[in-house]
Amino acid sequence: MWASWNWLGVACWTLAVIILIFAVHNIRKRRLKMLVTQRRHFSAANFGLDLLLIxxxxxxxxxxxxxTFLHTDTIADSSAIQLDYRYRPLVMQTRGDQVYLVRVHNGSGHTPIQTYTYWTEGSKYQINSRDATISTGKKIVPAEAAAYPWPTKSMERMENNTRSSFVAVIKATYKNTPFNGLGMHAGRAASYHEIIRIPSDLFVYIDNPATK
Known part of the structure; x- marks a missing residue:
């Protein structure tokens, strides 16, 4: 999403390029003038102005x-980041004699990524293990997702209302502020994660179990 303050970043980048072009042209012009009219290769005043422009x-x-590229905000910085939470109750699926809430497909390679598939009322979702965590323990928020600021009370209500069968989603977006606009981040996604909460590992169906 393109936010209004991002035009500040566009304008400042344009100004930076104009300054660069002006500086190169000005330095070259003065040096040529010094060589032609003054027949000199060095001038303290010229050198000082060159340094100032540089x-x-x-x-x-x-x-x-x-x-634009190096600054990062912490996800808990409310002055720069807007947090949105969503919850999706899970719907049970069946495959032969097994009932499950989430299906896992193991990737391949040296660092295999898993793909999680789950269902809600009328919808099917897929997400990879870089952006989601399956939670089956006593704690709703597992250690892998604890770096995100989850709302404890809302999570506990969903835990009770769905019998530990839901997905919690956190989406962090850069606010439409002047500094975010300067880096052209305003309105854009900063981070995203899902917790797929299920009662136990028995409700996980693995498409292609890894074998030794």
Missing amino acids: VIVAASFGTMIYA
Whole structure:
């Protein structure tokens, strides 16, 4: 989603490029003039102005590179990040004699990624193990997802109302603020994670179990 403050970033990047072009043109013009009219290869005044322009160019590009590519906000920073939570009660599935709430497909390679498939009322969802965690223990939020600020009371209500059969979703979005706009992040997704909560491992169906 493109937010209004992102135009600030576009304008500042444009200004940084204009400053660079002006600096290169100005330095070249003054050096040529010094060589032709003054027949000199060095001037303290010219050198000082060159340094000033180089510092301005470095500062403008450094600021924009930091804001656009290097700056990161913590997910709990409410001044920069908007958090949204959603909950989806799970619907039981059957395959032969087995009933399950989530189906797992194991990936391949040196660092295999699992794909989780689950169903809610009228919908089917798929997500990989980088963006989701299956929770079956006493704690609703497993250690793998504990870095996210989950709402404890809402999670406990869903735990009781669904008998531990639901999906909790957290979506973090950059707010439409001037600094987020400077880096052209405003309105864009910052982070996403799901907890697939099921009563026990018995409700997991694995398509292709890993074998030794």
